[in-house]
Amino acid sequence: MKLITAIIKPFKLDDVRDAIGELGVLGITVTEVKGFGRQRGHTELYRGAEYVVDFLPKVKLELAVSDELLDQALEAIIRAARTGKIGDGKIFVSTLDDVIRIRTGETGAQAL
Amino acid sequence: MKLITAIIKPFKLDDVRDAIGELGVLGITVTEVKGFGRQRGHTELYRGAEYVVDFLPKVKLELAVSDELLDQALEAIIRAARTGKIGDGKIFVSTLDDVIRIRTGETGAQAL
Amino acid sequence: MKLITAIIKPFKLDDVRDAIGELGVLGITVTEVKGFGRQRGHTELYRGAEYVVDFLPKVKLELAVSDELLDQALEAIIRAARTGKIGDGKIFVSTLDDVIRIRTGETGAQAL
Amino acid sequence: MKTRTLPLVAALLLAPLTAMAETAAAVDKGDTAWLLTSTALVILMTIPGLALFYGGMVRSKNVLSVLMQVFLTFCVIAIAWAVYGYSLAFTAGNAFVGGADRLFMSGLTVESIAATFSKGVYVPEMAYFVFQLTFACITPCLIVGAFAERLKFSAVLVFLLFWFTFSYVPVAHMVWFWAGPDAYTDAEAGAAAGAMAGFIFQKGALDFAGGTVVHINSGIAGLVGAIFAGRRVGYGRAPMPPHNLPMVMIGASLLWVGWFGFNVGSNLEANGLAAQVFANTLLATASAAVAWSFAEWIWRGTPTVLGAASGAVAGLVAITPACGWVGPMGAIAIGVIAGLLCLAAVTKLKARFGYDDSLDVFGVHCVGGIVGSLLTAVFCSPSLGGTGVYDYVANAVAPYSIGGQLVAQLWGVGVTILWSGAVSVAGYALVRALIGLRVSEDEEREGLDTRSHGESAYT
Amino acid sequence: MKTRTLPLVAALLLAPLTAMAETAAAVDKGDTAWLLTSTALVILMTIPGLALFYGGMVRSKNVLSVLMQVFLTFCVIAIAWAVYGYSLAFTAGNAFVGGADRLFMSGLTVESIAATFSKGVYVPEMAYFVFQLTFACITPCLIVGAFAERLKFSAVLVFLLFWFTFSYVPVAHMVWFWAGPDAYTDAEAGAAAGAMAGFIFQKGALDFAGGTVVHINSGIAGLVGAIFAGRRVGYGRAPMPPHNLPMVMIGASLLWVGWFGFNVGSNLEANGLAAQVFANTLLATASAAVAWSFAEWIWRGTPTVLGAASGAVAGLVAITPACGWVGPMGAIAIGVIAGLLCLAAVTKLKARFGYDDSLDVFGVHCVGGIVGSLLTAVFCSPSLGGTGVYDYVANAVAPYSIGGQLVAQLWGVGVTILWSGAVSVAGYALVRALIGLRVSEDEEREGLDTRSHGESAYT
Amino acid sequence: MKTRTLPLVAALLLAPLTAMAETAAAVDKGDTAWLLTSTALVILMTIPGLALFYGGMVRSKNVLSVLMQVFLTFCVIAIAWAVYGYSLAFTAGNAFVGGADRLFMSGLTVESIAATFSKGVYVPEMAYFVFQLTFACITPCLIVGAFAERLKFSAVLVFLLFWFTFSYVPVAHMVWFWAGPDAYTDAEAGAAAGAMAGFIFQKGALDFAGGTVVHINSGIAGLVGAIFAGRRVGYGRAPMPPHNLPMVMIGASLLWVGWFGFNVGSNLEANGLAAQVFANTLLATASAAVAWSFAEWIWRGTPTVLGAASGAVAGLVAITPACGWVGPMGAIAIGVIAGLLCLAAVTKLKARFGYDDSLDVFGVHCVGGIVGSLLTAVFCSPSLGGTGVYDYVANAVAPYSIGGQLVAQLWGVGVTILWSGAVSVAGYALVRALIGLRVSEDEEREGLDTRSHGESAYT
């Protein structure tokens, strides 16, 4: 099983969820994060003090998928999240040793 | 060493912390996340507009454990987090190449 | 490629970002988390009720780096984040199977 | 005021509270301006004041439910007050409840006038009506804090309407209804007038702005409610800290500001005594906030914002019955005592008996109200800087006895506790039978906001 | 009021609104105190009241932009009112616009006095000036809600200044400008006085505190703005829930509290009628909040906080034109009807036509204003508990016809809709051509706060 | 006012401020109503107004500490005012401090009356006492902003009580204490009366509502405090943005609304001049908010909410000394100038000298106060639309010289700066020696809320 971690633009969340929903992936975990990258932030001014804010709001999706679904899931995410503009984000893929569903105790692909 | 990532119901956090505390695991990192899964959300209504909220508040625990402690830790988490109702959450297990304690520079199991 | 996950004290974030920026690492993803560890929390009192708050605010950094940069990056983080006091935090290193840049579809080290 | 009997006919001839016969010239626009201002202030005190004070103290998943309970209770009771509450509380009837003269506000016009506490001085009755409306509205809202975070919204509304009808209205009549000063022309007329006043008024109990009617009354209903409702899921195990203390602080501040309308407006006139009521209200509150938070500082190590805010409210509650009868130094003393005793009630008493009065309605309002009501008897004494009690027949301050007054105050406190307690037990039992009191455990865990109201407070 | 012609000379001799000749003794300090209090209340209603009500309803990335639009519009219009607005609205001119007498407040001193609605009773003109200023300031601010979350800040300011000048000022003159009661000494003088009043006033339309001038006027401008601006990016697809409902509730509560200044202050005197206006404002609002949220409860399953708050505002809007003419039971009826109709407008009408009136300025203010204006004709009737219309020549209440008054009200509603609609179309078109209305899609997605104002609301 | 000597006996015979001899009939209830309303407004301005304005500007880990410092300072000073402050400030003594007549409010009853600025017009002294109390309370609270986010709570309380005693009280006496207008029966009596007035009053300095007493006084104490305290850990390197700008905006709005009590209440009467003070306060503030934010827009690219709020406060500060002496167009000019100069102070001056005045108490209050005090001399001139200065002996406006008045104003500004500066240096040094000023670096990093108060603002 693989864990897909995708950092995307917040307003793309619904599109991405729909896209992977179509594949039959039933679970996603979402975290609000701040991203620092090539995309430039903005300047904020509070009375005399000027701050460059280069941490931009991003959304991190984590989804565990079976090895077979991996490519389709990646494709779906890329398709749905891409705007073509800088800051679209990154996807990381790593290997999971195991997955357990707490409710039933099922493990492995069963638990997804 | 293994990294255990558990997505649980927020009100179970204290129980789970106590359960793994008893095993002698000394560190946990907790993130507030939103989960999308089999558990149904609710509908919100703002004047004319109706939204289905299917991202539910969950808590993500990350804890790095030595290989020996893995099974005990998993068991403890499952026991403490289970309500038996849909939405109890998932546990992911993955392998850590290394762990470092910043304060001392210790690495590996020492650093846990 | 490796994924470095560092849990640090919040006020060290800017220092760490600068330190890894100097290495040419161009992306970081930051999450606000709560950490439970050796560092003691504080007690809060609300009228009659007393609560021990032992989850402390921490910041979690995730950065994907090429294998070559790993050591330098770790060193830089440790240097910048260390105060020598308990609670400085942990670094976890794990292996990434793949990295994809959503905007371009590039994969592997290209995508970093 | 002594009470003697008088032929019923004569009693009915006395125009209770409103005296159409008086010329409109007796109405001073300065008084009216202040009374309208006070009315607006009491509203500010309730919405958003009380709503925020309570809303900030609950967990974020329940903040909307508390805001909604306060807001809609205010609205529903306002209408009930116009339809029947005012008439049953503030027209002549018997010693326990008024009559039907003002049902649906009939006969209440822009010309109607109501008595003040000075002979020959009147205010528009419509202003008196709407000022009293705000008291009637805030009192049930206070109770909401006791059973917060676990009751069905429908149960809350139904219970509070029931309680308003059978406890607030009669207690207000018992404590505050009288014939007005102009009825006290001589000893006999005074006795007749006295006889038609409310039961507790006849006992001579003093309650300038609502220590019994508002605070003891609601505080008891809160205690009974906390017991009937049972504890919140996780109470005592899971932390339940206030989700937004700045919101609590805004609420406490607006309560304080609005309370000047509450207490000073109760004087009905914009005169020197009004200013003294203002000063008393300010000084007692400041002292109580200092007392509570310094006591925490000494005993617990840190002075807390919640403590300062709670102390302020405790002081406000305690000075409410006393504010028109005591001097500023008496007000400071009342504030300090109330701050310390309410702190003790909230920490020791609650822990001891284990009821879950979520936001300490009993510990602050009932205890503070009792403390204030009894201390009124002490600091009202001219020997302690108080005003004493005015004898409208003699047109002078009457000889004063602290002990005697204390007995009168105990009548007020005791009757209110029993009456409100009984009505509350009946009310909760009824609602429990009809609708059920609590939401499901699942809903309580998820929070009342999303499930009872279909909304999230913050996104 | 009947309208006959009179030689222009005579008309000019009548001192419109201000009558220096009267002695200062005619000014009661109680009235002045209340008028100043009311003015402060209307400011409270706008900042922070309206700002929070609106700010809480938008997404967190745009809350500062809304606060800023309300705050700076208030400031800019205040200055414009002092420079030319007051003069053009409240001095004698023609039936559509006033004159230049008070440009830059010239001639307006601490001695100047302004008429009330009672013969021989005056208030300091400076107090009248500043009270009316607050009306002039809040009205453009109301419009902000219709095109929230997408317009350029400069476009907002320029449009609102334009609209204030060409719609608010003339409509205020048309509805409210008259010679004051003392001009109505006899039939002929009355006719002369009538002839110099504003156009809608001459038609006999009643608008006690701004149903037409403030609410229909701004509501139409909002609708036109929502259409001109187009829908927000993602409208209908992405959820756009209020980011902070407690903030909405604070805002609604402060609107309510402040509205007592708005409505009751419009009476200009602190008398029995003022108290009745107060009671009406309270009861209509409470009823509308109950009606809206209970309707939601029945039809949608849950009573919402946003619904209760929206209902309260709908009730406030609807009682605004009526508050000085109807009885308390009429006020309750108006509240219930307005609550239900505004709910329908906001859910059905908006969905049907698909315009994106972000915060329902049209659905609440315009619809509520129309409902209130028309129902004024109904419940003003003495047969339904209303006051009827006073005939200052006969010095008595005139015979009343609901049908006749309804026609007058329709004149007020119709003229306001057309006038404000036309000015709005011109204004938005002009601003679109000169500056452009909307921010870039990128900026809209990121949020106006960081890009238009360089700040984040919460950190 | 000229100052000549007079036998001490005669001076003492003049009843300073309070004149029991006058009949109560001289007290108008309209004035009392407005004064009570004003007092409530000044409280609203402090809690929650100022508390929120400051609380929103700090980081979320310190918001409770700021709320607590403001809230408890308010409470402590209120008690100190009742115990000795009022007596030392507002009874006859020497030119620098008052006497012991009113210690513990002795002799201050519901019958006592205090002079206004009109001959023969009085208000209840109790109302005057409590109105002035609110001034005494808010002034130390203002200082809190200068050393926010780093001081020990105990150090804050002790310093502010010290500063209140040795700076606020005497400066208030020096600027505002006089014998009241009725003492100025003829030239000789006028001279005698003048001689018993406060030192700065005798110099002829004008300060209608507290430009010197409140703003310059606290602003200097803030600057000294910022220097004594040293910079916050991370100042200049780590970003320290306001954690909640909507909270800042609520605070600024409530400051504005409450300031009408502050400025207009200072007129003590509800008359035409009161209305003008109201208009001035509104227009200067609006102008300053526009000036500050438009200047930012031009120079920095975006108009900010913090800028608009700061500008509003700068305008409020600057109009405070002037509001009863200038015309509305003068008020607009003062607002624009103050908005721009305070912006410059806050951005340039602070950067230049590198002190860490956390919330710009010096830049806004001291600079704004100086600008306002000096411009009072300019726009008070009848030739520029001002009222000039009234000569109570001649019972007419005196001939006016801008230059002469400017010298008087400089006396007021200069003496206040020196006096408050000296007291502040002594106070901070003392507290540093006794208690220590700053919390530990660890506590500062973690935040004062959890460590000094044992609470978290938001959960």
Ligand SMILES: Nc1ncnc2c1ncn2[C@@H]1O[C@H](COP(=O)(O)OP(=O)(O)O)[C@@H](O)[C@H]1O
């Ligand atoms: N090496 C990295 N490690 C972790 N997160 C990264 C890395 N590079 C980029 N990110 C995340 O991806 C987001 C987008 O990256 P950015 O460089 O701005 O644009 P792009 O994805 O178009 O290259 C960043 O805001 C950050 O959250």
Ligand SMILES: Nc1ncnc2c1ncn2[C@@H]1O[C@H](COP(=O)(O)OP(=O)(O)O)[C@@H](O)[C@H]1O
């Ligand atoms: N494949 C997955 N990848 C990542 N997170 C998942 C996945 N499946 C479930 N989750 C997380 O677990 C939570 C619970 O899952 P859900 O399907 O609702 O119930 P259950 O755990 O009982 O099967 C989800 O809200 C989501 O946060």
Ligand SMILES: Nc1ncnc2c1ncn2[C@@H]1O[C@H](COP(=O)(O)OP(=O)(O)O)[C@@H](O)[C@H]1O
């Ligand atoms: N085994 C672990 N798994 C996950 N997170 C950990 C673990 N141990 C520590 N942490 C994280 O590191 C933080 C610091 O750890 P702590 O024990 O307080 O001090 P130190 O890093 O100095 O040993 C904790 O707050 C927690 O977030």
